Amino acid sequence: MKVAIVGAAGRMGQMLIREIARTEGCSLAGASEAAGSKAIGRDAGELAGVAATGVKITADSAAAIGAAEVVIDFTVPAAAVAHAGIAADKGVSMVIGTTGLDARQTAAVHDCARRIPILWAANMSMGINILMALVEKTASLLDPGYDIEVLEMHHRHKIDAPSGTALALGRAAAAGRKVRLEDVWRKSRDGHTGARPAGEIGFATLRGGEEVGVHTVMFAAAGERLELSHRAFSRETYASGAVRSALWLTGKKPGLYGMKDVLGL
The missing domain is CATH 3.30.360.10 (Dihydrodipicolinate Reductase; domain 2)
Incomplete structure (x- = not known):
């Protein structure tokens, strides 16, 4: 599965890139950061402390998302909603770990889930x-x-x-x-x-x-x-759950899913 990471230079973004590198069946296809970030232009794998991936971090989140089959978002509410809109337009599945969305932003995510499968969880552990x-x-x-x-x-x-x-x-x-x-x-x-x-x-x-x-x-x-x-004790537990969820979304119909679905609870 080709995965894009938005917020790739953040602590969770780097953790997700490392998790993708060690997960069979996953590859990093795109990585983005906010405009002005010092990470723009750097190899996403090298920044995360793993082998070079050939994927450069870009400020163009639409290009990063469009290169993937699924995008994982641990950013901030406004950015998460914008990324969901891009993913829906491009037919890319999405995993959202971002919290703190208000009622309007939550409704926007629900609207996007009518077009693509979205797994949204407050905690991926x-x-x-x-x-x-x-x-x-x-x-x-x-x-x-x-x-x-x-x-x-x-x-x-x-x-x-x-x-x-x-x-x-x-x-x-x-x-x-x-x-x-x-x-x-x-x-x-x-x-x-x-x-x-x-x-x-x-x-x-x-x-x-x-x-x-x-x-x-x-x-x-x-x-x-x-x-x-x-x-x-480590954000690795969140990264592991997020990548597992991304793989779980393969072949799923549009809709809003949660970790209960992934775990069969």
């Missing part, structure tokens, strides 16, 4: 996606007297909060309780907030250092607390 399934099941088994809190920590450079993964875990818990997350969430607390309402799903966000990602879902009741946790 196998472990995290199994955790989501466990959270949904646990929430369905415990009575509403158990308070649900989602705690997450990431590196100091992360730009969205709560993380997309934390929100996905909250949605899993809400699905287990058969409620809409937006109807019960509390994203932050400050000052005199009063007692915690019954049924609320709360979020706590920590930022600092180079933490790759820590997520814990707490089910707290009188006398006990159940915690389900996952910690990522």
Whole structure:
């Protein structure tokens, strides 16, 4: 499979290029970066620390995407939407790991998925996606007297909060309780907030250092607390899941898919 990486000079972009280099059945066909990047014109493989690929990083994302069968995007919301539009126009499948999209941007991705297969996941880690399934099941088994809190920590450079993964875990818990997350969430607390309402799903966000990602879902009741946790020690787990997802998209019909589909959960 010919794969394009947008945001190729970023930490995840380089990790994805290394993952492609060691994955049988994959080859790097295109790589792009934002105009003005110092990486423009460099060999994508050499920049990522692997053998030269002959693929030069370009500011022309349309050319990079057009050279591939699937494009993987870990960029920023506005860029991800633009790349989805290009992929849809060119008939190129897409894997999106970008989070923090607003309602308008999310709708745009859904529109593109009517024309091409798109796999979009807040987190490509196998472990995290199994955790989501466990959270949904646990929430369905415990009575509403158990308070649900989602705690997450990431590196100091992360730009969205709560993380997309934390929100996905909250949605899993809400699905287990058969409620809409937006109807019960509390994203932050400050000052005199009063007692915690019954049924609320709360979020706590920590930022600092180079933490790759820590997520814990707490089910707290009188006398006990159940915690389900996952910690990522390397972005390799995200890159591995993204490339696996790109291969999984082979031959799929247009539509919006998730990691549950890839893992058969």
